[in-house]
Amino acid sequence: MSNVLAIDIGGTHFRVGVFDPEGCPLKVEEGDTDSAAGRDWMLTQLTTRCRTLIGASATPIQACGLSFGGPVDYRQQRVTSVHAAGWQGFELGKWVEQNLGLRSHLDNDANAGALGEHHSGAGRGAKSLVYLTISTGLGGGVIVDGKLLHGHDCLAGEIGHIPISDSGLLCSCGGRGCLESFCSGRAIETRVREWAARRPERVERMIQLSGGPEITAKAVFAAAAEGDAAATHMVRETTRWLARGLLIIVRLLNPEVLVLGGGVAQSGKILLDNLRYFLEELASPTIVSSTRIVTAALGNLSPLYGAAQLGLHLA
Amino acid sequence: MSNVLAIDIGGTHFRVGVFDPEGCPLKVEEGDTDSAAGRDWMLTQLTTRCRTLIGASATPIQACGLSFGGPVDYRQQRVTSVHAAGWQGFELGKWVEQNLGLRSHLDNDANAGALGEHHSGAGRGAKSLVYLTISTGLGGGVIVDGKLLHGHDCLAGEIGHIPISDSGLLCSCGGRGCLESFCSGRAIETRVREWAARRPERVERMIQLSGGPEITAKAVFAAAAEGDAAATHMVRETTRWLARGLLIIVRLLNPEVLVLGGGVAQSGKILLDNLRYFLEELASPTIVSSTRIVTAALGNLSPLYGAAQLGLHLA
Numbered sequence: 174m175s176n177v178l179a180i181d182i183g184g185t186h187f188r189v190g191v192f193d194p195e196g197c198p199l200k201v202e203e204g205d206t207d208s209a210a211g212r213d214w215m216l217t218q219l220t221t222r223c224r225t226l227i228g229a230s231a232t233p234i235q236a237c238g239l240s241f242g243g244p245v246d247y248r249q250q251r252v253t254s255v256h257a258a259g260w261q262g263f264e265l266g267k268w269v270e271q272n273l274g275l276r277s278h279l280d281n282d283a284n285a286g287a288l289g290e291h292h293s294g295a296g297r298g299a300k301s302l303v304y305l306t307i308s309t310g311l312g313g314g315v316i317v318d319g320k321l322l323h324g325h326d327c328l329a330g331e332i333g334h335i336p337i338s339d340s341g342l343l344c345s346c347g348g349r350g351c352l353e354s355f356c357s358g359r360a361i362e363t364r365v366r367e368w369a370a371r372r373p374e375r376v377e378r379m380i381q382l383s384g385g386p387e388i389t390a391k392a393v394f395a396a397a398a399e400g401d402a403a404a405t406h407m408v409r410e411t412t413r414w415l416a417r418g419l420l421i422i423v424r425l426l427n428p429e430v431l432v433l434g435g436g437v438a439q440s441g442k443i444l445l446d447n448l449r450y451f452l453e454e455l456a457s458p459t460i461v462s463s464t465r466i467v468t469a470a471l472g473n474l475s476p477l478y479g480a481a482q483l484g485l486h487l488a
Numbered sequence: 489m490s491n492v493l494a495i496d497i498g499g500t501h502f503r504v505g506v507f508d509p510e511g512c513p514l515k516v517e518e519g520d521t522d523s524a525a526g527r528d529w530m531l532t533q534l535t536t537r538c539r540t541l542i543g544a545s546a547t548p549i550q551a552c553g554l555s556f557g558g559p560v561d562y563r564q565q566r567v568t569s570v571h572a573a574g575w576q577g578f579e580l581g582k583w584v585e586q587n588l589g590l591r592s593h594l595d596n597d598a599n600a601g602a603l604g605e606h607h608s609g610a611g612r613g614a615k616s617l618v619y620l621t622i623s624t625g626l627g628g629g630v631i632v633d634g635k636l637l638h639g640h641d642c643l644a645g646e647i648g649h650i651p652i653s654d655s656g657l658l659c660s661c662g663g664r665g666c667l668e669s670f671c672s673g674r675a676i677e678t679r680v681r682e683w684a685a686r687r688p689e690r691v692e693r694m695i696q697l698s699g700g701p702e703i704t705a706k707a708v709f710a711a712a713a714e715g716d717a718a719a720t721h722m723v724r725e726t727t728r729w730l731a732r733g734l735l736i737i738v739r740l741l742n743p744e745v746l747v748l749g750g751g752v753a754q755s756g757k758i759l760l761d762n763l764r765y766f767l768e769e770l771a772s773p774t775i776v777s778s779t780r781i782v783t784a785a786l787g788n789l790s791p792l793y794g795a796a797q798l799g800l801h802l803a
Contacts, residue, residue, distance in 0.1 A: 300640070301639065301640060313740070315740070315741075317632050317633075317637060318632075318633070318635075320633075322632060322741070323742075324616065324741060324742025324743065324777075325615070325616060325742050325743060325744040325777070325778060325779060326742055326776070326777050326778050326779075327742075328739070328742045328775060328777050329740065329741055329742040330740065331739040331740070331742070331775060332739065332740060334739050334772055334775055335735065335736040335739045335740065336732045336735050336736065336770045336771075337652075338654055339653055339654045339655070340654070344772065346772035346774055346775055347772045347773045347774055348770060348771055348772035348775070349769065349770050350732075350770065351772070417651045417665075420650065420651050421650040421651065421736060421740070422740065424643070424646040424647065424649050424650045425628070425630070425644065425645065425646070425647060425650065425736070425737065425740055425741070426630075426637070426639060426644055426740070426741075427638075427639025427640050427641055427642075427643045427644040427645075427646070428639065428640060429640040454664065455651045455663060455664050455665065456651075456663055457649055457659065457661035457662045457663035457666070458662045458663075459661050459662055460643060460646060460649055460661055460663070461641070462639075462640070462641050462643050463640060463641050464640060464641075
């Protein structure tokens with residue numbers, strides 16, 4: 174078997190890499206995504222970097238796995254993102270075949286992340302796994318019997334858009350009360366902006382940690398880890414919602430392991446401690462599940478490792 | 489292949505039957521469960537009826553599938569029900585082997601119902617299916633890639649105990665805000681009792697349809713189908729909660745078909761019409777799933793048909 178190329182296109186960063194037939198990385202490169210520069214800019218970046226990687230590979234590369242950070246039409250192997258300008262309906266798989274001369278296999282970043290953590294990360298050897306990506310949005314990938322569950326319309330794992338709240342808050346998807354509206358990175362940042370407007374004296378430490386006036390979700394968790402009162406309050410509010418989502422997954426799918434990935438999950442201990450506290454509050458003491466809840470072992474690279482798996486399935 | 493024996497033990501009725509190797513019923517008998525009479529009474533009923541069925545079978549019967557209407561320890565093949573007196577920890581599978589001389593295979597009624605509807609009912613030919621039993625309680629069975637999903641602790645499909653509400657209402661399981669507390673038969677009957685206490689003049693038609701002072705969930709749906717105002721209100725309240733549960737299943741699992749079984753589901757059109765209305769209210773117009781939502785084709789017999797499948801897997 175040959176090496177494969179892996180590509181992960183995210184809203185903040187993009188990554189390309191070469192992986193060996195075991196799914197181990199030989200070379201990984203990362204760049205910042207310039208959303209304003211649009212799709213063609215991104216494709217130029219990918220072309221240049223990928224051609225260099227392909228040229229430098231010790232064995233010929235014939236296949237490429239792709240992770241896209243947004244909705245993907247898996248059957249048609251194209252991007253359906255309506256959020257990122259210029260990508261809607263783009264046949265990314267076909268583009269790779271035509272421009273890089275490689276067979277390709279595309280999935281969204283949550284499914285790719287699930288594959289990555291299952292093969293190379295926190296879920297190695299697990300029969301069933303659910304991977305959550307908690308970043309700007311909230312996505313999920315489900316592995317059952319060692320295989321990715323796509324579902325009838327290739328829409329399984331849409332944990333961000335389960336209706337979770339009685340309040341009926343309108344979500345960016347047009348649905349009501351979706352989990353993503355309460356505990357994604359964007360939701361945390363909206364919440365902290367409201368605090369900053371009402372009580373600017375309470376968010377000073379978060380501004381310092383953010384390195385600018387726009388407070389990041391990462392800074393909220395970091396300030397809470399230091400004991401900052403307002404940040405602690407926001408982390409508790411966020412994780413109580415998220416615990417509801419996790420408990421729903423545990424009750425419906427009862428996976429062996431539940432892996433938390435994406436930028437927000439990198440806060441680590443403070444996230445897990447809060448989630449465990451609220452899971453105890455909500456869950457039945459009589460329905461005892463042994464699902465392990467852990468953070469991603471591959472950090473930001475879970476989707477790239479998963480993209481490598483997508484490529485290896487072709488190779 | 490030989491015929492098999494199928495047994496379904498429920499809180500209100502029990503059923504025994506003989507099924508042919510294709511999973512078609514040759515003979516089915518039903519009796520009323522006398523909960524007060526306890527476990528030994530039930531076992532005596534089953535012994536007598538099953539021995540008669542076995543004796544009358546045209547081909548020798550060697551295997552028996554069992555559905556139990558309550559929690560089951562699937563790995564240990566025993567009942568774990570803490571609700572029905574005398575059943576907790578009972579090795580029902582072993583009892584069948586010792587008393588009827590048949591190999592046995594036991595599962596809970598929601599998993600059995602899923603198997604039954606998948607093999608012989610509304611989900612024939614579907615690659616993935618979720619079956620909900622909406623009766624006194626609320627349970628679920630999940631079929632992925634044609635196979636029952638048990639989960640890591642054999643606790644998958646526990647849809648009744650997903651945390652659905654912000655209110656934190658305490659559930660009989662000890663958890664908070666569980667779906668079952670809002671839309672099971674028991675929840676409907678609690679709700680109508682509260683109405684009856686506060687506004688006795690509004691529940692007269694429901695009392696007539698129940699045939700006694702205790703208003704049944706069935707009578708609430710029947711009165712709503714006639715246009716009764718209070719019953720319509722209760723059906724709307726109940727189905728709005730249930731729609732949230734269904735949408736969660738669709739988002740997480742995206743099954744080909746979602747089958748509604750159990751006593752409450754037999755109200756049919758009025759249930760489905762209300763669910764579709766609330767699914768439209770809650771769901772995103774941009775995340776379009778084609779999951780079919782239907783009522784059980786086998787009515788009350790879904791778990792018995794599924795028990796036959798459990799037996800046939802052994803035969």
